[in-house]
Amino acid sequence: MKKIGVLTSGGDAPGMNAAVRAVVRKAIYHELEVYGVYNGYEGLMEGNIKKMELGSVGDIIQRGGTVLYSARSEEFKTDEGQQKAIEQMKKIGLEGLIVIGGDGSFRGAAKLTEKGFPCIGVPGTIDNDIPGTDYTIGFDTALNTIVDAVDKIRDTATSHERTYVIEVMGRDAGDLALWAGLANGAESVIIPEKQESFESVVAKLERGQERGKKHSIIILAEGVGNGVEYGKKIEEETKMETRVTVLGHIQRGGSPSGYDRVLASRLGAKAVDLLMEGVGGRMVGVQNNLVVDHDIIEILNTKHKVNMNMYELSNQLSI
Numbered sequence: 001m002k003k004i005g006v007l008t009s010g011g012d013a014p015g016m017n018a019a020v021r022a023v024v025r026k027a028i029y030h031e032l033e034v035y036g037v038y039n040g041y042e043g044l045m046e047g048n049i050k051k052m053e054l055g056s057v058g059d060i061i062q063r064g065g066t067v068l069y070s071a072r073s074e075e076f077k078t079d080e081g082q083q084k085a086i087e088q089m090k091k092i093g094l095e096g097l098i099v100i101g102g103d104g105s106f107r108g109a110a111k112l113t114e115k116g117f118p119c120i121g122v123p124g125t126i127d128n129d130i131p132g133t134d135y136t137i138g139f140d141t142a143l144n145t146i147v148d149a150v151d152k153i154r155d156t157a158t159s160h161e162r163t164y165v166i167e168v169m170g171r172d173a174g175d176l177a178l179w180a181g182l183a184n185g186a187e188s189v190i191i192p193e194k195q196e197s198f199e200s201v202v203a204k205l206e207r208g209q210e211r212g213k214k215h216s217i218i219i220l221a222e223g224v225g226n227g228v229e230y231g232k233k234i235e236e237e238t239k240m241e242t243r244v245t246v247l248g249h250i251q252r253g254g255s256p257s258g259y260d261r262v263l264a265s266r267l268g269a270k271a272v273d274l275l276m277e278g279v280g281g282r283m284v285g286v287q288n289n290l291v292v293d294h295d296i297i298e299i300l301n302t303k304h305k306v307n308m309n310m311y312e313l314s315n316q317l318s319i
C-alpha cells in the first residue's frame, strides 16, 4: 500500500485532530503518501481531497474540532454515493481509507470495504457508545467539560437552595450521564438503559430535603427525553424551586484531555498499521489498556452496553 486517505465524519469530538495527526505522521514515517479528505463523506464524493505533509498536522494535537471538517451525508448512504466516492479515490490512486467517527461513519466504512475498498474505523465520538473499545476519542474531554459545568452549577444551586436538572448529550447512550453523575456526586442519574422511576427520584429529593440538604443535582441523559419537561414535572411534584440546564454543544468542543490525545495517537497509528498489513473492514479500539481491532460489521451488529455496576454504585453513593 502506497497511498492512503483519512477523513473525519459525523459529530466532531475533541481528539479527532490528534488522531488525524497520528495517521499522517505514522503513514509518512512508513513512507506512505497520505491524503486528507475534507468534509467527511460529502467531500469524498466531491473529490475534496488534498495531500498532507508532515507540517500540515503541526500544532493541531491540542485543538478541538477537526481540521478536516465533518459532515453527515445522506447521499453517501446510497450505492451511487459510495460508487462516486470510490471513483474519486481511484482517480488519485488511494488504496485504503481511515474513517474517524462514530457508528454512522463506520456503516459507510463497512459499505466501502464491501465494495472492495479497504477501510479502517477509528472511534471518535463523545458518546462512548461503540462496542469493542472501552473508550471512544472525545469521551474523556466531554466528561471533564460536564464535570466542570456541574461544579459551577452546584455553587449557585447551593446559594439559592435549588434543584437542578442537567441534560447531557450521549444520543441513545447513558455513559456521559452516568460517569458525570458519579464524578459530580449527583442525587440521581437518569439514563436510557435503566430508567429510575419518577417516584423514586422524587422520594430521594424529599429525603434529602428532610435531612437539610441545600440543593440537589439530577443528571439526565438526552436519550431519556427533554430535560426542560422533566424539570417542570419535578417542580410540580416536589414544590422545590427547580432550574434546568441543557449543556448542549459545549460538550463537543474544547482542547482534548491528555487521555484523549494519547488514545487518539495510539488508535490512529494502529489504523495505519492495519492498512499496511493489507487489512480492511476493521475497527480499532482500546480494551484493558491494550490496542485491539475488531471486525467492523460485528461491531455494528453489537449493542453497546453501559456499565451497570457503575450505575449501581452511583445509586449506592447517592442514597
Ligand code: F6P
Binding pocket: 011, 102, 125, 126, 127, 169, 170, 171, 222, 252
Ligand atoms: O454523537 C455526538 C452527538 O453530540 C450526540 O451526543 C448528540 O445527540 C448529537 O451528536 C447531536 O448532533 P448535532 O450536532 O448534529 O445536533
